[in-house]
Amino acid sequence: MQSKDHDHLIEQLQHIAAGLGQTLAPFCEVVLHDLRDPHSTVLAIHNNLSGRQPGDPATELGLARIADPAYPQVLANYPNHFPDGRQAKSTSIGIKDDEGNYVAALCMNVDLSLFRSLHSLLGQFGSVDANAAIQESLDPAGADAIRARIDQFAARLATTPRALKADERRNLLRELKSAGLLDLRRAMEITAQHLGVSRATVYNYAK
Known part of the structure; x- marks a missing residue:
């Protein structure tokens, strides 16, 4: 695939990343990596939760894809964490050209901290004392x-x-x-x- 074809592919992926970012805001960071330059792969980042910036280098996963075209193309819902320690759930999708080489990756990182707080809050709110002496039904008899x-x-x-x-x-x-x-x-x-x-x-x- 020629360089201009790569450029066109990356351009289309930028639109996809932007659309996903708007749809999944504000709890999911969407990052588009251009894997053609491992020293500067982050091309676009939406709903920035990790503090990274365009121009930042590849992650370990990105380097693995650059080094090995046989590396899995889709890695979904794997555990991750942000630099400040917040737990995340990540999905990474590698994009190959017609020769089977990785040229880009689209990654989504969901901040789990808020959802786990809500889960804990809802669990506490919905809990009842199963050993309570009083048993009552608000449904009419019959x-x-x-x-x-x-x-x-x-x-x-x-x-x-x-x-x-x-x-x-x-x-x-x-x-x-x-x-x-x-x-x-x-x-x-x-x-x-x-x-x-x-x-x-x-x-x-x-x-």
Whole structure:
């Protein structure tokens, strides 16, 4: 491949890197390396999280690709870290010319510190005391029975509760009433929610 063809390939990769950078901002650093010069491979860097600058030299991975065309072309989700110690998840994609030699690499480095903080926060917020003496349900008594009966009715018709037709819903309400399930507290509201219709519609079917 001629030098001008390499230049065209690199130019197109710059657009890809810019688009990925905008899409994945601000948590993912996107770096485009021009591997034709190991002393100055960093061509563009978007969402700079590592402190590197255009013109910086190749990393160990970049040098490995330059030295060995058989080096893996895609390395995905490998552990990494930024210079300040923050943990990262990286993906590196090597770009070859038509002769099979590496000419560029597109790398993405995700800052995991924020996500791990959020994971810890959500875990703490969602935790409950499984040994607590008090056991309570905010669901009205009998709600599960109503939903189960509706599911069974829909299953007999090889459909789902929300896909029931108007005449089928009327038959369902007759069945619920015959079973005494409409006498339960908030029965109409529970039925309406499970069918995906308004309470007024359910009251109309129940007439």
